[in-house]
Amino acid sequence: MMMFVSRLFHARAAVAAAALLVATAASSQTSQDLQIRALAATCANCHGTDGKAVQGEAMPQLAGLPKDYLIAQMQAFRDGKRPATVMHQLTKGYSNEQIEAISAYLAARK
């Protein structure tokens, strides 16, 4: 019964509240937010949209991992301290500032 009520609520909310929520979401968007999302999207081809990789695949899910851990791993790939097939080549294409921005973004995805 709870499930049913919950679903019904969501269905109604979807139609009734969508326009309002669109306006709310849109107005909160900033240029900087867009920049970081576009940058982090360069990881998504292999690691999933917003770092949410397909379950069970070889590439790990990055969403929600601690920011410092992500920075450390990318730096370790770049410095050759962590063995890799491809990540040592890709991480060399990003600056420290970019790695930090990507890590902060992915860490905040849940």
Added chain:
Amino acid sequence: MNRREWVQGVLAGGAVAALGGCATSGGTPSSAKVLVVGGGYGGATAAKYIRLLSDYSLDVVLVEPNPTFVSCPISNLVVGGVRQLPDITTSYDALRSRHGVTIVRDTVSSIDVARKTARLAGGPEIRYDKLVLSPGVELMFESIQGLRQAHADGQILQAWKANEETVALFKQIEAMRDGGVYAITIPEAPYRCPPGPYERASVVASYLKKAKPKSKVLVLDANPDVTSKAGLFKKAWSELYGGMLEYRGQHKAVAVDARARTVKFEVQDDVKADVLNVLPAMRAGSLAVQTGLANANARWCHVDWQTFESTAAKDIHVLGDSIQLAAGMPKSGHMANSHAKVAAAAIVAQLKGLEIVQKPMLTNTCYSFVSDAEVIHVASVHEYVAAEKTFKPVAGSGGVSAARSELEARYAMSWARNIWADSLG
């Protein structure tokens, strides 16, 4: 579920109803804020990411004639008989149900640049504020005498767009006698998927080595040498296939004789083979050419690299294999997905009055099977260089595999399933 996800979930579910003011219920919409033409790696990704990056506030209509997305990457495994078409097929349903993209199953027959409208083959017209054109490549059958007819008769196939023809090519190879010859001809670069022909030759050799070991694979290349991952391909060929696979550069095909199963070359002697897989030169998809966007040698489309807006028409953004490439940039599915994200961010910025991304980035990772079990890759990272208004590979980044491996075969399949989900899921 956090608030943002709840909001996005609600929006994805309700967006079509809430934003569909311009749509006729159940029919083709008469207008779209953003109209995406072509649902391949470029177009599908653009449709999804314009929705995502606008927080589901911009309505997107995608026009695509095919009922499902069939991936060119990995399709060589279908040609090699180790995967089936369903393994490389993804539904468009999530674009609609999760992301609120309106999907119109039709073909755009013409674009009126001045009026900003697109005419569908089915009749209706769609007005747009922004148009994203990702038409892929057109095979230039006329560049090889006799090829269009031989293709139409099903005698000489290309299978350079993944579909039933991919399966038909495998069936030709499967039906070949042991001791027969499979020959693939490669046009001069640039063409779609630089390592693709070499990967195909490899997986066909891998199949023949097991199934018909007296057979031979001939790689007849218009280019002077292997155009991608040359060292790794040649090492695999010599170590895995010995004399079974032969590579010949400087072989530019100019004519075919389907009945004699022969290819004629500009300079070299004719070659006869049991299965001929003849790839002609390619150019931007015909809609781009016909719309006047192919302003690079009448073959490819020049774009502004910060936005992927055509240099020939305002508010039309061109993506993927149909564009004139920047240095070190291949025509690949991964690259088209990357193009689409840069274009999506630029379109969202332009339509919502935000600042355009100053230094967009692109990545490319391209895996090639050298047998049914082992894989090699090439990877690169590209940054927009404002002073030169183009993309350049970041110095020191990128590279190829140290050696072919089964580990990278695992990564290749995971890459595929992740990029399909990123583009369409």
